[in-house]
Each structure stands twice: as structure tokens, then as C-alpha cells.
Amino acid sequence: MNLKYYATLALLIILGFLGNYYSFSLFFRGAFLFGSIAVLLVLYFYGLGWGMLSAIVVQSYTYFLWGHPYAFFTFLAETLLVGLLLRAGFRNLLLLDGLFWLLIGLPMAYFFLTALQHMDANTVHFIMLKQAINSIVNALVASLAIFYLPVNRLIERPTSPDALTLRESLFNLVVALVLFPTLLLTGLAARNMMQDIEKDVTDDLNALSANVQTHLLSWYLLHMNGVKELARLADRSSLAPSAGLQQETEIIKQSFPDFTVMFVVNAAGITIAFDPPINHKGESTIGVDLSIRPWFKDLKATHQPVMSDVFGGDRASFAPIITLSVPILRQNNFLGLASGSLDLSRVRALLQPYKPDKDATLSLLDSQSRVIASTRPDLEPMQSWVRPRPQVAQQANNSFYIRHPEDNKLPSATRWKQSFYVQETIISADLPWKLIVEVPVAPQQRRLYALYLRSLAVMTSLVALALLLAQIFSRQITGPLNELAQVSRDLADKLIESHQLDWPKSSVQEVNSLVLNFQSMSEALEQNLYQLQKRSTELVEANQALHQEIDERNQAEEALRESEKRFRDVAGNAQEWVWEVNAEGKYTYASPVVEKLLSYNSGEIHDKYFYDLFIPEEREKLKEIALATFAAQQPFKEFINRKLHKNGSIVWLSTSGIPILDKTGNLLGYRGADIDITERKKAEEAIQASLQEKEVLLKEIHHRTKNNFQVVCSLLKLQSNRLKDPQLLQAFQDTGNRIRSMALVHEKLYQSKDLSHIDLKDYIKDLASFLLATYKTRSAKISLHLDLHSVIVNIETAMPCGLIINELLSNALKYAFPEGRGGQISIYLQSTDDHDIELKVADDGVGLPPEIDVWNTASLGFTIIAGIATQQLKGKLEVRRDQGTEFRFLFRELDYKPGI
Numbered sequence: 001m002n003l004k005y006y007a008t009l010a011l012l013i014i015l016g017f018l019g020n021y022y023s024f025s026l027f028f029r030g031a032f033l034f035g036s037i038a039v040l041l042v043l044y045f046y047g048l049g050w051g052m053l054s055a056i057v058v059q060s061y062t063y064f065l066w067g068h069p070y071a072f073f074t075f076l077a078e079t080l081l082v083g084l085l086l087r088a089g090f091r092n093l094l095l096l097d098g099l100f101w102l103l104i105g106l107p108m109a110y111f112f113l114t115a116l117q118h119m120d121a122n123t124v125h126f127i128m129l130k131q132a133i134n135s136i137v138n139a140l141v142a143s144l145a146i147f148y149l150p151v152n153r154l155i156e157r158p159t160s161p162d163a164l165t166l167r168e169s170l171f172n173l174v175v176a177l178v179l180f181p182t183l184l185l186t187g188l189a190a191r192n193m194m195q196d197i198e199k200d201v202t203d204d205l206n207a208l209s210a211n212v213q214t215h216l217l218s219w220y221l222l223h224m225n226g227v228k229e230l231a232r233l234a235d236r237s238s239l240a241p242s243a244g245l246q247q248e249t250e251i252i253k254q255s256f257p258d259f260t261v262m263f264v265v266n267a268a269g270i271t272i273a274f275d276p277p278i279n280h281k282g283e284s285t286i287g288v289d290l291s292i293r294p295w296f297k298d299l300k301a302t303h304q305p306v307m308s309d310v311f312g313g314d315r316a317s318f319a320p321i322i323t324l325s326v327p328i329l330r331q332n333n334f335l336g337l338a339s340g341s342l343d344l345s346r347v348r349a350l351l352q353p354y355k356p357d358k359d360a361t362l363s364l365l366d367s368q369s370r371v372i373a374s375t376r377p378d379l380e381p382m383q384s385w386v387r388p389r390p391q392v393a394q395q396a397n398n399s400f401y402i403r404h405p406e407d408n409k410l411p412s413a414t415r416w417k418q419s420f421y422v423q424e425t426i427i428s429a430d431l432p433w434k435l436i437v438e439v440p441v442a443p444q445q446r447r448l449y450a451l452y453l454r455s456l457a458v459m460t461s462l463v464a465l466a467l468l469l470a471q472i473f474s475r476q477i478t479g480p481l482n483e484l485a486q487v488s489r490d491l492a493d494k495l496i497e498s499h500q501l502d503w504p505k506s507s508v509q510e511v512n513s514l515v516l517n518f519q520s521m522s523e524a525l526e527q528n529l530y531q532l533q534k535r536s537t538e539l540v541e542a543n544q545a546l547h548q549e550i551d552e553r554n555q556a557e558e559a560l561r562e563s564e565k566r567f568r569d570v571a572g573n574a575q576e577w578v579w580e581v582n583a584e585g586k587y588t589y590a591s592p593v594v595e596k597l598l599s600y601n602s603g604e605i606h607d608k609y610f611y612d613l614f615i616p617e618e619r620e621k622l623k624e625i626a627l628a629t630f631a632a633q634q635p636f637k638e639f640i641n642r643k644l645h646k647n648g649s650i651v652w653l654s655t656s657g658i659p660i661l662d663k664t665g666n667l668l669g670y671r672g673a674d675i676d677i678t679e680r681k682k683a684e685e686a687i688q689a690s691l692q693e694k695e696v697l698l699k700e701i702h703h704r705t706k707n708n709f710q711v712v713c714s715l716l717k718l719q720s721n722r723l724k725d726p727q728l729l730q731a732f733q734d735t736g737n738r739i740r741s742m743a744l745v746h747e748k749l750y751q752s753k754d755l756s757h758i759d760l761k762d763y764i765k766d767l768a769s770f771l772l773a774t775y776k777t778r779s780a781k782i783s784l785h786l787d788l789h790s791v792i793v794n795i796e797t798a799m800p801c802g803l804i805i806n807e808l809l810s811n812a813l814k815y816a817f818p819e820g821r822g823g824q825i826s827i828y829l830q831s832t833d834d835h836d837i838e839l840k841v842a843d844d845g846v847g848l849p850p851e852i853d854v855w856n857t858a859s860l861g862f863t864i865i866a867g868i869a870t871q872q873l874k875g876k877l878e879v880r881r882d883q884g885t886e887f888r889f890l891f892r893e894l895d896y897k898p899g900i
Contacts, residue, residue, distance in 0.1 A: 013054045016035040016037070016057070019034035019058075036079075039058050039075075042054040055076055071131065077108060081096075081104065093146070097139035101132040109124075109128045125457075204439070205360075205421065205437050209423055209435055212435055213427050213435060215350065216431065220430070222256075223256055224324055227262075230248070231327070231337065234264045234336065240266075245264060246273045259342060263275070265339065269289055272286070279318075294308070295308035295323055300334055307431070308325070310382050323341045325338070344381045348374065351363075351364070354375075362436065369387075372433060421441060422436065422437070425437070575675075577674040577675075580669060582669040583667050583668060587609070590602055611623040618641070630670070633667050639654070640654055640655075641655060652680070658671060764829060767806065768809060771813060782823055784826075785827070789830040791830070794894070801891075804865055804869060810861070817846070823844050825842070828840040840886060844884040847883075847885050854877075874891065
């Protein structure tokens with residue numbers, strides 16, 4: 001056992017105690033406790049001893065909660081019985097706990113509550129059922145925690161409890177589906193009922209207090225008016241002892257029998273009229289000094305009517321009294337006062353009619369919280385009222401609370417039965433007495449117990465029914481499965497011995513399907529066993545054949561050794577260098593040809609890795625490539641590389657190789673051959689040098705051809721300067737432009753890296769710029785719009801295409817915009833999806849005259865256009881004459897024909 005084991009034990013005990021401390025209260029301290037969940041977990045995982053210890057610690061709190069030890073004894077008995085049954089081998093914790101409460105727990109609780117605590121029937125039944133339901137719920141939660149929470153791994157027990165069975169899982173599930181929703185609804189209903197009852201009680205107390213307040217305030221005002229009348233009469237007198245003032249005092253007192261005495265006092269505090277004039281001791285009440293009374297001092301200072309707190313009389317009346325006093329004033333000068341002392345027994349009589357209302361008791365307190373009058377027999381006037389302390393009262397707000405008995409040793413249910421709802425109210429600002437109204441909790445407790453008892457009885461019945469149904473349902477489901485497990489145990493032995501198998505049947509379709517699958521499996525297994533026996537015989541025969549095969553393999557290995565010898569002989573006499581390297585690239589075999597190629601003998605080559613022979617400037621790069629091939633286990637062919645000859649010269653080799661793998665596919669090395677291609681590489685270098693020379697020569701030819709075309713253009717221009725005939729001059733210019741378009745093709749080829757192809761896009765841009773510059777006197781108001789895509793063509797196609805563009809653009813510049821008109825010429829070029837080249841030259845000028853037939857005209861320009869487009873380029877030419885002129889030309893690149 002380690003520290004974690006005992007730490008988890010301590011944690012469970014602490015959680016159990018907290019589960020009882022932070023209980024779920026229903027009403028009147030009828031709480032649901034959860035501490036037994038932790039106790040049952042300790043009992044299950046740690047055994048009976050630790051389980052009993054945890055129960056003592058955890059359940060001891062119930063004594064302080066409910067004020068008696070009987071629940072503690074019941075919970076200890078629960079832990080003991082369940083622990084003994086677990087030790088005996090029973091597993092179902094929930095069922096064991098349910099049986100305890102049915103057979104032992106409920107009778108024990110009934111005995112304790114009736115025989116020892118003498119509780120009434122409703123209370124007894126309520127507590128019994130509540131404790132049973134509470135404990136069964138806790139057992140269910142503990143069962144779920146045992147099998148679905150990792151408690152066992154947490155404590156690291158050396159031996160684990162058995163795995164959860166399907167029957168236990170179904171049992172717990174059925175009970176949980178019944179118990180948890182029912183418990184939740186019942187708990188919420190109890191809370192709601194308690195709130196409704198408290199609201200009803202509060203409303204009743206408020207209504208009763210309001211009635212009493214109204215009555216007392218009317219009574220107070222009536223008697224205060226009597227004192228004021230006496231003060232008015234005294235004000236009209238000389239404020240000295242006289243028979244008239246004495247008679248008026250006696251008359252007013254007779255009108256208000258609730259006054260025990262009435263009197264008039266002068267400014268010095270000396271009585272000048274008093275009824276009765278002689279007190280019970282035979283002493284005169286006239287001339288008594290009352291100036292030291294607090295109420296006299298207050299009234300003299302404030303000039304306002306004053307009602308005293310309760311105090312003991314010591315002159316005319318010797319019982320507790322309260323005085324009402326009114327000042328006698330003239331021009332705001334204090335001349336004395338009139339006063340009356342109230343008979344507190346008459347005040348108590350005012351409260352008495354309200355006592356039967358809901359068994360209420362009423363008490364009146366002065367500003368010092370001393371009793372003025374009360375219908376409670378235990379409270380006397382002048383007795384101090386002590387508001388209940390927090391530990392014995394549950395306060396809902398400042399004016400409404402619950403008063404419990406002071407005796408904390410009473411059982412919880414009994415204390416609540418003897419408790420009272422209390423409402424405190426101030427009568428009014430004029431009458432600052434505090435009215436205390438109390439009604440007993442017991443009727444509401446009986447009402448709530450009766451309501452909740454029915455719910456608990458229904459819940460108990462449902463729990464009992466759920467336990468029974470869960471037992472039946474789980475047995476019905478798992479019974480056939482257990483029988484199936486028995487039948488299928490040692491199935492192979494039973495089939496070999498030809499035992500008759502009694503397959504179970506079930507009312508559950510899925511279980512029947514499982515049984516049928518097992519039957520099919522047993523039949524297949526039986527067939528397989530037959531095949532296995534047959535196969536055993538065949539294996540014996542195969543073993544004999546294997547011995548023969550081993551002999552044959554030995555012979556084959558001998559033949560392989562002979563074949564390998566022949567391979568070595570052939571490799572030694574071949575022209576290629578045959579080699580083998582290991583997985584790291586070190587030579588393990590090299591044919592004698594290596595000495596002819598590199599001048600290394602077999603011993604020297606075996607000390608080297610293949611990459612040691614690469615030339616230094618390529619060694620790391622080729623090594624990386626070769627090792628990557630090794631890692632991929634790929635064959636390679638004709639890997640061209642340069643190796644160093646022993647004398648330092650370079651030898652060109654073509655290397656090929658294949659991987660050598662073992663039976664599991666691991667790389668053992670490579671086997672291959674090198675061929676000397678040094679002479680071939682020299683020939684290739686010579687050919688490449690010759691090609692470079694011819695490329696330079698071809699560029700020179702293009703350059704010179706372009707220059708020759710330029711010379712011809714210059715000669716034509718010089719000759720045209722001497723011509724006067726406009727038509728002949730135009731013919732010279734057109735011819736020069738045609739030659740310039742061809743020269744431009746050679747210029748582009750000369751400037752291009754590819755000496756046989758040009759980009760028509762760049763060519764058209766340059767040609768259009770040249771022609772615009774040529775016809776600048778006519779093109780000043782003409783704009784050029786180019787929509788060109790890159791189209792690469794060979795010289796065979798570029799030359800005629802350039803002539804067509806030259807003719808079309810020249811015609812547009814010369815004829816489309818006569819008399820200096822402005823306009824736009826558009827050139828469009830792109831490759832189509834059908835691999836055709838589409839060229840369009842359009843203008844928005846005057847348009848092509850309708851009498852001109854492009855295909856049959858004496859115009860040299862149109863003849864060139866039609867002939868090149870259809871005959872040389874094998875294309876299709878379309879002409880549109882509306883809104884200007886548009887020539888659309890579709891053609892394909894001509895096949896290149898090399899010159900001879």
C-alpha cells in the first residue's frame with residue numbers, strides 16, 4: 001500500500017463528511033444527506049474495517065444535525081450488514097442496500113422514532129421513508145461510481161474488483177431511470193410546497209397584524225384625546241390645587257376606565273389634581289413631586305405629547321404602567337401637563353380577542369423591548385423581550401422569522417414542532433409600540449408531512465417495484481447469455497468428444513440472434529476441426545516431402561555455387577567493370593576490368609567507397625544522389641559520372657545497378673556494372689562544338705540577309721527620289737515596304753535565341769510602327785489598336801504572314817481614310833482552341849468599294865494577299881465590308897523544310 005492509497009481513503013472520508021454537512025434541505029430540517037456515498041465506496045474498495053471507521057466519522061454529523069443518535073446507529077447497521085454481504089461474495093450494492101432498509105432499516109427507524117422519541121405517526125412515517133429513499137439513492141450513485149469512475153486506478157489496488165457485468169449494468173440503469181426523475185420531481189415539489197406555505201403564513205400574519213394595528217391605534221388616539229381634554233380644562237384654571245380642577249379630573253377618568261390614574265402637574269412637576277386623591281397606602285397624591293420622571297423632562301423640553309415606556313408605579317398605582325402626557329402651554333410657555341396612566345391588564349384585554357385566530361399569540365413591546373402586554377402566559381409586563389439568537393432562529397427578513405425552542409438537545413423534528421413563525425410590526429409613528437404576532441409551526445409541519453408522506457410512499461413503492469422489475473428484467477436478458485457462456489465454454493473439447501449441446505432460448509430477439517450465431521460458429525468449428533484432423537495427416541505427409549525438398553535444395557545450392565563461379569569467370573573476361581558494394585557503399589567485389597579502367601587492383605578497390613572515385617568537384621553532389629537511391633532501394637541505369645583514374649586523369653563511365661535484398665526486404669548492398677564511355681563523350685563534345693559554330697554562322701547569315709534587304713530598300717528609296725510619276729513612285733514605295741517586312745523577319749530571327757522561330761506578336765508591333773512612320777503624313781489622325789497574343793511560328797510561316805500584314809495595313813493607311821479623315825485600325829492575333837492562328841486586320845474607314853473583287857483584281861496588293869493566304873499558307877480568308885473593312889485570316893503553321 002502506498003501514500004496514494006491512504007490519501008484517497010482520507011479524501012473519501014472528508015468528502016463523505018462534507019456530503020452530510022452540505023445537505024439538500026427539503027423543509028423543517030428534513031434534509032437529504034450524501035455522506036453514505038463515500039462510506040459505501042470505502043466499504044467496497046477498502047473492506048469492512050475501513051468502511052465502519054468511515055461510517056463512524058461521516059455519520060457522526062447526524063447527531064448534531066438532528067439532535068439524537070438513533071440515525072447514527074441505523075447508518076452504522078446499514079454499513080455493517082452491506083459490508084458483511086459484500087465479504088460473503090454478493091456484488092450488487094444497490095440490491096443489498098435495498099434489502100437492508102426493507103428488512104432491518106425501516107423497522108429500526110420505526111422503533112427509535114416511536115418507542116424512544118415518541119413522535120406522531122405522520123412524522124415517523126415521513127422520516128422512515130425519507131431515510132430509506134435517501135440511502136437507496138446514495139447506494140445507486142455509489143454503484144455507478146464504482147463501475148464507471150476510475151476510483152480503482154486512483155487508489156492503485158493490487159487486486160481489482162471483478163468487471164461490471166451486463167446484469168448489474170441493466171439493474172442499475174432501470175432503477176436510475178425510475179428513481180432519479182422521481183426524486184428530482186419530488187424534491188422540487190417539496191421546495192415549492194414549503195415556499196407556498198411560508199407565503200400563506202406571511203400573508204396571514206400580515207393581515208392579523210394590520211387588524212391589531214388599526215384597533216390599537218384607534219384606542220390610543222381615543223385615550224390621548226381624553227388626556228388632551230384634561231389639559232384644556234387645566235389650562236382654564238389657575239393651575240393651583242382646587243376643588244374644581246379635582247372634580248374635572250375625576251369626571252374625565254370615569255369616562256376612560258382604561259386609565260388607572262389621571263392627574264395634573266404644574267410647571268415645577270408638583271401634582272395639583274389627582275384621581276384617586278389617596279393611594280392604596282392611604283397617602284395623599286396631591287403635592288407629589290414628579291419632576292424627576294423621564295417623561296416629564298422630555299415633555300417639558302419638547303412641548304409635545306409624550307407616551308412613556310413601561311415602568312413600575314410607586315404613588316397611586318404600584319403595578320407596571322404607561323403614561324400618556326400632554327403639555328399645558330400659554331404663548332408657548334410651559335405651565336404644566338395633564339397625564340393618564342394606562343392599566344396594562346386592559347391593554348392585554350385588547351389583544352385577547354385575536355388569540356384564537358390560527359392559535360396566534362400577540363405581544364406589545366415598548367421602545368426598550370420590554371413587554372407591555374402579551375397573550376403568552378410566560379410573558380409578564382416589564383419583562384425584557386429577547387429576540388431569538390441566529391442558531392435557534394431562521395430569519396427570512398427583518399420582520400418575519402422562525403423562533404425555535406432554546407433547548408438544543410431536542411430532536412430536530414420535535415424542535416420544529418415546538419417552533420413559531422414570528423412577525424414584528426411597529427404600530428405607527430404616533431404609537432411606536434412593537435407588535436409581535438406568533439403562530440405555531442406545528443400545523444404547517446403536519447400539513448406538509450401529510451402531503452410529502454404521500455409522495456414518499458409513492459416513491460417508495462416505485463423504488464420497490466423498480467428493484468423487482470430490474471431484477472426480473474436483468475435476469476431475463478442475462479440469463480440466456482450466462483447459459484450460452486456455459487455451453488460455449490470448452491466448446492472445442494465438447495465438439496471433439498461429440499457432446500450434445502443444449503443451446504438456450506430467449507424472448508429477446510437480439511439474444512436469439514447471438515445464440516444462432518454461436519450455433520453457426522460451432523458448426524463451422526466442428527467442420528474446421530474435421531479439416532484440422534485431416535490437415536494433420538497431410539502435414540505428416542508434407543513433412544516427409546519437406547525432407548526430400550531439403551535434399552533437393554542442398555543440391556540446388558551446390559549448383560548455385562557452381563553458377564556463381566561461372567559468373568565470376570565471365571565477369572573477369574567481360575569488357576564491363578562488374579562490381580558489388582555493401583549497404584554503406586563500400587566495394588565488396590570488383591571484376592579485374594577495374595584495373596584496365598582505373599589502374600586499381602582488387603585489394604586497393606576493396607578499401608574504397610564508391611563515392612571516393614568521383615571527381616572532387618562532383619563528389620558530394622553525386623554521393624547525395626546515390627545514397628538517396630540506396631535509401632529508396634531503387635535500381636538505376638546509365639548513371640553518367642566521372643571517376644578519377646589512379647594517375648589523376650578523368651574517365652567517363654555509364655553506371656547501372658540493382659539492389660541486393662535479404663528475405664525480409666532489408667538492403668544488403670548493390671550489384672552493377674560500369675561501361676567506359678570516355679571516347680563517346682569526346683565525340684559528343686566535338687559534335688556540340690560543331691553545332692555552336694553552325695549556330696553562329698546561321699545568325700551571321702540572317703544578319704547579312706537582313707542587311708542585304710536593307711540595301712535593296714535603300715536603293716529603291718534613292719531611285720524613287722528621281723521619279724516624277726506618282727504611280728511609279730507608289731510602286732517603288734510598296735515594293736520597299738514588302739522587302740522591309742521580309743527583312744524584319746530575319747532581324748527577329750537574328751535577335752532570337754531560337755534561330756528558326758519568331759513571336760508574331762513582337763513582329764507585328766514592329767512592322768506596324770514602321771508602316772505608321774512610313775505613312776506619317778496620312779496617319780496623323782489615325783490610331784492603331786493592337787490586341788495581340790503571343791504566337792510562335794517558324795520562318796516558313798512568318799515570312800508570308802508578314803507580307804499579308806504589310807499589304808493589309810498599307811492599304812488601310814492609303815485608302816481607308818481619304819482627304820485626311822481620322823479613324824482607327826485594329827489588328828487582332830491569337831491561337832484558337834483548334835490550333836489555328838487567327839489574324840484580323842480591320843478599319844472603320846470608307847470601306848472597300850463593292851466593285852473590287854479581292855479574288856479577281858488587277859491590284860498587285862490583293863493578288864499577293866489572296867495568293868499567299870490560300871495557296872502558300874493554305875488558309876482561309878474572309879472579307880467584311882460593313883462599317884469599314886475587315887480581313888479575317890485563319891491558317892496553321894507550315895511544316896519546316898530545311899534547306900539543302
